[in-house]
Amino acid sequence: MDTLFYNGKIITMAEETFEQEAGPEAVLVSNGRIQRVGALDEISSGLSGDTRKVDLQGKCLMPSFIDSHSHIVMNGQMSFTADLSECCSFEDIIETLKKYISDHKITEKEIVMGFGYDHNFLREQAHPDKKILDQASADIPIIIIHVSGHLYCANSLALTLAGISQETENPPGGQIGRICGSREPSGYIEETGIALLQPVIQTRVHIDTGFMLESMQDIYIRHGITTVQDGAATEENFAILKQMSDFGKLKIDVVSYPLISADGSKIFEKNRQMDNQYKNHLKLGGYKMILDGSPQGRSAWLSEPYENGDRLEYGCAYYNDETVTRYVKKAAEDRKQILAHCNGDAASEQFLNAFEKCIENDADGLALRPVMIHCQTVRNDQLDRMARLHMIASMFVGHVWYWGDVHLKNLGETRGNRISPVKDALSRKVIVNFHQDTPVTKPDMLHSVWCAVNRVSRTGKIIGREQKISVYEALKAVTINAAYQYFEEDLKGSIEEGKTADLIILDASPLEIETERIKDIQVLETIKDGNTIFCAEKVEEK
Secondary structure (H helix, E strand, O other): OOEEEEOOEEOOOOOOOOOOOOOOOEEEEEOOEEEEEEOHHHHHOOOOOOOEEEEOOOOEEEEOEEOOOOEHHHHHHHOOOEEOOOOOOHHHHHHHHHHHHHHHOOOOOOOEEEEEEOHHHOOOOOOOOHHHHHOOOOOOOEEEEEOOOOEEEEOHHHHHHHOOOOOOOOOOOEEEEEOOOOOOEEEEEEEHHHHHHHHHHHHHOOOOHHHHHHHOOHHHHHOOEEEEEEEEEOHHHHHHHHHHHHOOOOOOEEEEEEEHHHOOHHHHHHOHHHEOOOEOOEEEOEEEEEOOOOOOOOOOOOOOOOOOOOOOOOOOOOOOHHHHHHHHHHHHHOOOEEEEEEOOHHHHHHHHHHHHHHOOOOOOHHHHOOEEEEOOOOOHHHHHHHHHHOOEEEEOOOHHHHHHHHHHHHHHHHHHOOOOOHHHHHHOOOOEEEOOOOOOOOOOHHHHHHHHHHOEOOOOOEOOHHHOOOHHHHHHHOOHHHHHHOOOOOOOOOOOOOOEOOEEEEOOOOOOOOHHHHHHOOEEEEEEOOEEEEEOOOOEEO
């Protein structure tokens, strides 16, 4: 059945810049595609009698949002952990874990996982050590994950089961926390050291896969997102997505990026039919690599040290230059797009150097659309190089709100105010899109748009006033610019004839509402391939 949308604010995102002129009056959708865009009278003439007519009643119709970086499978897995996001103290963490053990009847043969604590907002301003977690249980292994996903804390039993002792050395790119003045593990583990805990987790975690498969995409859909990423995918994660695809369980498009460090090429070899093309809503987009950690966790790799520390801290690199160059060369030889997690400017430098070296004699290398993920402290000289390399900046602009005050403390006024330097990137013609790195934060694109436009921290400070951008520029970052990253700008990201009918209906237009209220706009309906997959409020049909 054809569907006609009319009598609302229609934002097509088809123009390079926003002009203060009336948009089209109507949009006609047929067979999952946008058939016509224009004047209501012209489109209405000749419509069949069974055309579904949707009166928007002044509400806003625009392209659905596109997630340029998150971890959809991990988001599903985190739903089976204790939620520590509201904890304000060690005592809160202990009580939350105890309640989780009681409510879920966790036995000594299992494990307790928690996710979402943030030491920056705990009363103690520190990570809980094994002695704290032992108070929740000394008989059940406990492992909790920092909101960034880059830092873990374990109780004594979990450390013992993982074989982590005084003799255990720090792995390259990682760190094992020690009790002050000794080599005794404290329970804190950072970055690549997390792998030491994985055998314990994998043998004891039991997940209701059926429930996870049904629910893990719903949070994206409710926020108006119809294309989602599974970044840093493992074989296990991809197997879950493939199962969903094979059984027709995917309601939205998912683009998977296997970890190149985990021999991600094997996933491509086994699934050639999904190499850069969708099969039942799932495709392989390229490779992912992680080059450093988290700035709010002080593990992002910087060229200048963090401030307000007991010692000089620069964060740490995951790999040496030779390894990174080898990975980038592998991606270039395979003609695959590569996404690199770079929070610190030293990590950005390493990625840029490797990419420049690998495409030096490759005329087609610039067409691969490499992506720098996060870009929290990327410098202007690096943005200049990104522009020349056609490298996309996928920015976690929500950092301005969530950790803006923390960055000012950790990085100082100059660097702290340049977190997520969107304006500097756009002024250099770098393609910019936004993400929320879910499950780190909720996949709320309108919150990211609000952050980019207002740049307000939790305490009300303006973080980098000169980095503010217009509402239309921010909307491009979550629609057409994100589609460009996936080589899908001809199919998605704008309301134009012939494109896929991936649409959303909002209760207000982001271009007309006060900028301070953009984050309060509600997604009323999400439409994928012309079909409604979420509806919070019925719009009038005639």
